Amino acid sequence: MSLYGTQKFLYHLNRDPRVQERYRSDRGALLAEYELSDEERSAIDRGDIGLIYVLGANGQLLMHFAAYLGMPWPDYIQAMRDGVAKHGPVRAGIYAMTTEMDERVAGV
């Protein structure tokens, strides 16, 4: 598991406009610079917020990737629920889901 590599990518993406540009224009070479499993690389490549959430990325890092991808807040929240529904509980980290699948505590 190379969760650290996933989180390092997100950290760089969130704070560096040049990484944001490279994600759009030079994604393969960009992601080759990080130690990632095939599953992680594919999830980042596809912008699969639900799977990256389940893999255990810190929510404070992942939240901004979703915003960068243009996901409205309700869609981002739902993507995480969908990820858990499809792939099972969060596998690492401290951002596990504790509510029920249909429990919308903030109305979204």
Add this chain to the structure above:
Amino acid sequence: MSLVFAGICSHAPGITGRARLADPAAKDAFHAAFYAMGDELRATRPDALIVIGAEHFGNFFMNNMPAFAIGMADGYEGPIEDPKWIGIERTRVPGQADLSKRVITEAMQTVDVAFAEEWKFDHAIAVPLHFLTPDYDLPVIPCNINCQGPPLTPLHRAWAFGEALRRAADKATERIAIVATGGISHWPATPDSGRINAEWDREFLARWSRNDQAALLSYTDAQTYRDAGQGGFEIRTFIALAAAARGQGTVRHCAQIPIFAVSCTIGVMEIA
């Protein structure tokens, strides 16, 4: 001179970024309390504002995570988040490197502090400044306690950090305001965002208000994670503030606004 103002406030990015999704009356009441805290702070005529934040990987990451950091620059950028997402325009916030250096030098006598001549503010500081110093005309000394990447800074060390900041402020000639920012119970950036343990928050704020050191430091991280979520780890900033101010606290506003993910809190503390 020493401290002239001490207070606590929430910093969740939804407070500005998702304002339109909130119940208007609840949002307006909280925003008004936030602005009023800024009026009260500025009325004490501070020369500088120390902000004890709990940032979220805007600057510090697991490759080299400091338990404590203090900024030491003449200016900072923020917010690091997308301005449209957070609802705050990007700006430059003044700092005061010389005062920072003196604060750091004194704090280091008892607490191992990392210093940073670069710092991009994330919502932990940018959201509070939006309300407290909306003209960005007061020099800021940013401080950070690691509340995000375990192993986390122990609570008793957060208390020691607050004591160190107080000692440093007492040695400075400037009038200094100090504000701590963070959530109490919350489960941010998860499908649970909006879950709030109001009873836990009331109990924590009661301990904070009476500045009960033993009670504030008695939480274990396992208990906090269970009862207050990973966001609850940010109580470290409020604890440090209590150690710095030493007085009794008054909660001016505490209302649950789920779309903002927290009990939206404003409090002030006497400086004793």
